[in-house]
Amino acid sequence: MQPESPRTSETSRVTRTGCGMKCMRKSILSTSPRDLDSMPDRLDHLRHRIEHAPSDPDALTQLGSLYLEQGRFEEADALLSLALEIDPGWYPASISLAVCRHSTRDRDGAMQILTAAAEEARRNEDSEAFDLVRDTMESISRHD
Numbered sequence: 707m708q709p710e711s712p713r714t715s716e717t718s719r720v721t722r723t724g725c726g727m728k729c730m731r732k733s734i735l736s737t738s739p740r741d742l743d744s745m746p747d748r749l750d751h752l753r754h755r756i757e758h759a760p761s762d763p764d765a766l767t768q769l770g771s772l773y774l775e776q777g778r779f780e781e782a783d784a785l786l787s788l789a790l791e792i793d794p795g796w797y798p799a800s801i802s803l804a805v806c807r808h809s810t811r812d813r814d815g816a817m818q819i820l821t822a823a824a825e826e827a828r829r830n831e832d833s834e835a836f837d838l839v840r841d842t843m844e845s846i847s848r849h850d
Contacts, residue, residue, distance in 0.1 A: 748772060763789040767799040774806050782806045790819075795826050797835045801842050808846050816846055 749772065755765040770785030783806050789799035800823035808816040820843045827836035
């Protein structure tokens with residue numbers, strides 16, 4: 707039996723908890739005050755994960771999202787784009803990259819990423835991912 711990939715492992719955890727894509731989005735896009743206190747530890751942990759598994763889209767997305775939270779948009783964009791190159795169906799990376807592009811006033815780029823993610827979700831018949839992408843599109847549209 708092969709070990710689970712990070713993506714499969716995270717998806718399994720989300721499925722087992724009944725949480726769905728909305729929880730994945732929450733964990734990626736939100737930071738609690740306690741998490742902010744341990745941010746250097748999170749950075750070190752994620753850098754270590756990427757050093758040992760450079761093609762792990764989950765680790766790339768988490769580090770990119772952390773950089774996004776810190777306003778380090780160029781670094782966030784690079785990591786999130788790489789995560790999507792590795793796994794174009796990794797919706798957390800699509801959503802975080804769209805938020806990153808929107809944060810740098812690239813609304814068209816953000817909507818392009820989300821449109822591609824919505825098409826991928828529809829092709830895969832993943833209604834939770836589709837709803838999450840749609841909600842993000844609506845949120846970006848409201849904040850223009």
